[in-house]
Amino acid sequence: MKDSRNLARIIINRRQGQVPLLDFEAGEKVKENRLVSALAEGKETTRNQLVRTLYDQPSAKNDNAFRQLHSRVFGKLLNHLYFLDHSDPRFSVSRRYQLECLDLLHKGLILYQEGASALSARVCASCMAKAMDDGFTAYAIEAAQQLRTIYAEMQEVKKFRAVVKDLERLQGLRRLEEQAEAIYAEARLARTGPVARLATLLATLKLHLEQVRQLHAEAQTPATADLYYRMQMIYLEQSGDYQGIIDLALEAEHQLARGQFNAHRFDVRFNLFMRMYAYLLTQQPEKGLEVASEAEKHFHPTAVNWMYFEEHRLLLALHAGQFDLARRVVQRAHLSPVFERQNKRAQQRWELFGAYLDFVRPSGKPSAARRRELGRLALMMPEYSRDKCGLNVAILIGQVLYFLREQDAEAVVLRVESLRKYRLRHLREPTNQRTRLFLRLLQLISDEQFDPVRCAERAGPFLQQLANTPPPGEAFAEVEIIPYPLLWGIILEHLRTSPPVLKLVPDATA
Structure with a gap:
């Protein structure tokens, strides 16, 4: 009892006069709780709106009172971080x-x-x-x-x-772990660099992998085991060995079952996600969707990686041609409380995915506001499009799809010609073969004057080459939001049912 008596005396003598926590049991009658509710709901987005909600009308006195209230509540919210529930298995x-x-x-x-x-x-x-x-x-x-x-x-x-x-x-052991962590951090950083840097990544990545393997062999700690496993994933991903990713992920699950991985450190979510991703890139979207259904119970809807998981489930649905499922994923994503917490690029990706989905499976006649939004997306180049890889090509293709849907023949011809110049200027590497082939297919639309029969007849050799060309490694990959052969079939159907028309311009000399 001696330790208990000492602890009791410490708490009695050193406790604060007022507990620095929010009293949620007091309900909405307490301004602190009303402010927390307003902040969590997010309906009032400005300072003046919050002042009106809490004090009826803005004034210098109320503004000062709000500033003090906000400071006090912010400090108490930070204190509540000590008492969060981390037992939910859907978190790491x-x-x-x-x-x-x-x-x-x-x-x-x-x-x-x-x-x-x-x-x-x-x-x-x-x-x-x-x-x-x-x-x-x-x-x-x-x-x-x-x-x-x-x-x-x-x-x-x-x-x-x-x-x-x-x-x-x-x-x-910690020195060995820190060396492995530094190498892993360098590998992750290099993946997000410009194309020129990514092209040199594979030359050094194998050396990094061997260094981490040696460090793990010496340390044999859960931390180095996890780092070595993740480094193997990076190497396979960047080299385009997606089947290797699937095999490695399945073997890791077997090792976990045999106790060869520390169950308190092994991230099941990461393993399932990598399998989803690899099935997407090996053109096995149905299997990927099966893994997504299994993985969903491991991802919490408020976790920071929830939207990234949903993004890949959307791509799997699009690649599987399950457009109704894709629509549900998009709608659910926009209702998610973490949607606004994404960075600007991630939100722009969702806009782009939604634009593709509107082309392949329109949800009824779009409203005037939605038409304006799609037009804005078609005419603007989001910030991530300046690099000549990733979603840049998808954005340019999306512009063609938008003007096909608008039946604007002149705009389609103009965009197709821009894509031809883009292909000749920026897509010369062997790793860009699939994109080059699809842009050649789009060129047929202009060459054959929107005739779906002639376009289909001339498309055969390009489609065969597409079937024989696997996706490149992640370091060089352009994103096929919808697989090129599937998208080409949808475009042909669109040309049959809603062909673009030339707008007649009055002859000024008439």
């Missing part, structure tokens, strides 16, 4: 164990500073054991360092010598 499995270690470390430090050294040693020892079991070497080191200080003060010679020995071993 390592999160709860990492935060348990951090929580024990925090408590151990506070107890030591309050003079409860014996109790602090117990808590820090628990932290160190848990961190070592779960592979959080950095936290194990901090706990061991605190134990070293406590045992020295308490003259616990045997325990002191033991923890010093453990600390030296842990610090050696």
Whole structure:
């Protein structure tokens, strides 16, 4: 009971006069709770709107009161981060164990500073054991360092010598982990660079992979195991070996079942997502959708990676020709509370996907507002389009689709000619073969004056070459939002049912 009495005295003597947390039980009668509700709902988006909601009308006095209220509420919201529920299995499995270690470390430090050294040693020892079991070497080191200080003060010679020995071993492992983390970070950073940098990535990536393998062979910690696994994924992805990704992911699941991966560190969500992604790139969208159905229960709708998961499920649905499912995914995505938290590029991708979907499967006659929005997308080049890879080609193709739908023959011809020049200028690498072939198909629309029969007759050789050309590695990939052969078939059907027309311009000399 001695430790309990010490803890009780610390809390009684050192507690704050007012608990720095929100009292949610008090309901909406408390302004703090009303502000939190308004912020969470997001209906009032400006400061003045929030002042009106809370104080009826804006004024200098109310504005000052709001500023103080907001500052106080913001601080209390930060304090509530200590009490979030991390037990939901749809979040990263390592999160709860990492935060348990951090929580024990925090408590151990506070107890030591309050003079409860014996109790602090117990808590820090628990932290160190848990961190070592779960592979959080950095936290194990901090706990061991605190134990070293406590045992020295308490003259616990045997325990002191033991923890010093453990600390030296842990610090050696951590140095290996940090080297592996640095290499992995460099590999991830290189993937997002410009095309010229991406083209040189494969030349060094194999060396990086071997370096991480050697570091893991020496360290044998859960952290290095995870890094080596992810580095293998990056290498396979960048080299275009998508079947290798599927095989590696399935083998990792078997290793997890056999206990060869630490279950507290292995991210099942990442594994399932990589399988989805690989099935998309190996043109097996039906299998990818099966994995997506399995993976959905592992992704929380409020998690930051939920939208990325939904984005790939949408692409799988589009590639499988399941356009009704794709429509439901788009509608659900726009209703998601995390949609607005995406960066600008991610939101523009969803706009582009929606524009493609409107072409292949219109949801009735578009409203005037939707027509204006589609026109804006067709005429603007989003910020990510300046690089000559990724979605740039998809945007240019999307412009052709928009003007086909508008039955504007002159605009279609103009865009097709622009694509011809673009193909000759920017798509010379062998890795751009699929895109070059599809742009040649689009050229037929102009060459054959929108005649679907002649377009279909001349398309045969290009379609055969497309069938024989696999997708390139991720480092060079252009995004086929809808597979080129499927999209070409939809375009031909559009030419049959709604061919573009030339707008007659009055002859000024008549």
